[in-house]
Amino acid sequence: MVAHDPQYGRHRGDGRPGLFRSTTLEHRTVTAYDRADGDHRGAALMTDTSTAVLQPTGRLNMVAAPAFKNLVEETVASGQTRIVVDLGQVTFIDSSGLGALISGLKATRQAGGDLRIADVPEQVMTVLRLTNLDRVLRAHATVVDASHDW
Amino acid sequence: MTGEYLLEGLAVPESLNLLHDLLERVGSEHPEIDSGDLMLFETAVIEVAGNVVEHGRPHGRVSWTFHLAVLPDRLEARLSDSGEEYPGGTWGTSMPQDPMQEDGRGLALATAVLDALDYDRTGEVNHWTMLRRRG
Numbered sequence: 001m002v003a004h005d006p007q008y009g010r011h012r013g014d015g016r017p018g019l020f021r022s023t024t025l026e027h028r029t030v031t032a033y034d035r036a037d038g039d040h041r042g043a044a045l046m047t048d049t050s051t052a053v054l055q056p057t058g059r060l061n062m063v064a065a066p067a068f069k070n071l072v073e074e075t076v077a078s079g080q081t082r083i084v085v086d087l088g089q090v091t092f093i094d095s096s097g098l099g100a101l102i103s104g105l106k107a108t109r110q111a112g113g114d115l116r117i118a119d120v121p122e123q124v125m126t127v128l129r130l131t132n133l134d135r136v137l138r139a140h141a142t143v144v145d146a147s148h149d150w
Numbered sequence: 151m152t153g154e155y156l157l158e159g160l161a162v163p164e165s166l167n168l169l170h171d172l173l174e175r176v177g178s179e180h181p182e183i184d185s186g187d188l189m190l191f192e193t194a195v196i197e198v199a200g201n202v203v204e205h206g207r208p209h210g211r212v213s214w215t216f217h218l219a220v221l222p223d224r225l226e227a228r229l230s231d232s233g234e235e236y237p238g239g240t241w242g243t244s245m246p247q248d249p250m251q252e253d254g255r256g257l258a259l260a261t262a263v264l265d266a267l268d269y270d271r272t273g274e275v276n277h278w279t280m281l282r283r284r285g
Contacts, residue, residue, distance in 0.1 A: 061200070
C-alpha cells in the first residue's frame with residue numbers, strides 16, 4: 001500500500017481539509033488541421049510547464065492554511081511561478097486562509113509570476129469583498145479563464 | 151423555532167473544526183435560518199475563536215465553552231475562555247490599510263458581519279459575545 005502525504009491527499013471523504021496539487025496546466029487547443037467533418041481528434045494538447053493549478057479542498061482555515069502556504073512556496077521554488085488557485089472545492093475560508101493567499105501572491109510576484117483565483121464560492125467571495133481583498137485577488141470564473149494573458 | 155447548543159474544549163486549531171461542525175448542525179436542524187445569515191455568523195464565530203487560539207495564553211492550554219442560541223430575531227453566541235486577560239492591542243477591529251499584509255483581519259472581519267461584538271472579563275474568564283440579527 002502506498003503511503004500518502006496526508007497534507008496533499010485528494011478529498012479524504014471525511015470532511016477534513018486536504019490539498020490536491022496539479023503540477024501543470026494543460027490548454028486544449030484546436031489545430032489548423034481540423035477536418036471538415038468536424039472531427040477534432042487531432043486537437044493538440046499544449047502544456048504550459050510554468051503554470052501550476054492548486055486545488056485546496058474543504059475548509060481553508062487556521063488548520064489548513066499553513067500547509068497551503070507551504071505548498072505555494074514549494075511550487076514557486078520548483079520554478080512554477082504562475083499559480084492558479086482553484087477554489088471550487090473550498091467550503092469555507094477564514095482570515096488565515098486569506099493570509100495564505102496573500103502570502104502566495106507575494107511569493108509568486110517576487111519570483112516574476114503571479115497568483116490568480118478561480119471558481120470562487122459565495123462565502124469566499126463575500127469574505128474577499130468585506131476585507132477589500134477582491135481588489136488584489138480578482139476572481140476568475142474558471143481555471144481556464146484565469147490561465148490566459150499572464 | 152429556537153434552540154441552544156453547547157461545546158466545550160481546548161482552544162487549539164483542531165477545535166475550530168468542531169465549531170464548524172456545530173454550525174453545520176445548527177443549519178441542518180434549523181433550515182428556517184437564512185443560509186446567508188448563518189454563513190456570516192459562522193465566519194464571525196471562527197474568527198473570534200481563531201483569535202482566542204492565536205492570542206490566548208498560556209498558549210495551547212486555554213479551555214473554552216461555546217454557547218449558541220437560535221432566537222426568533224437573532225443568532226447569539228458566547229465564547230468564554232480561561233486565558234489571561236487580553237491586552238487592548240489585540241482588539242483590532244479595523245482592516246489593515248496595506249492589502250498585502252497577511253494577518254490582522256480576523257476581528258475586523260467578525261465586526262463587519264455582526265450587529266454586535268463585545269468582550270468583557272469576569273473574574274478569571276474572558277467572554278466574547280457575538281450577535282447577528284436574522285434577516
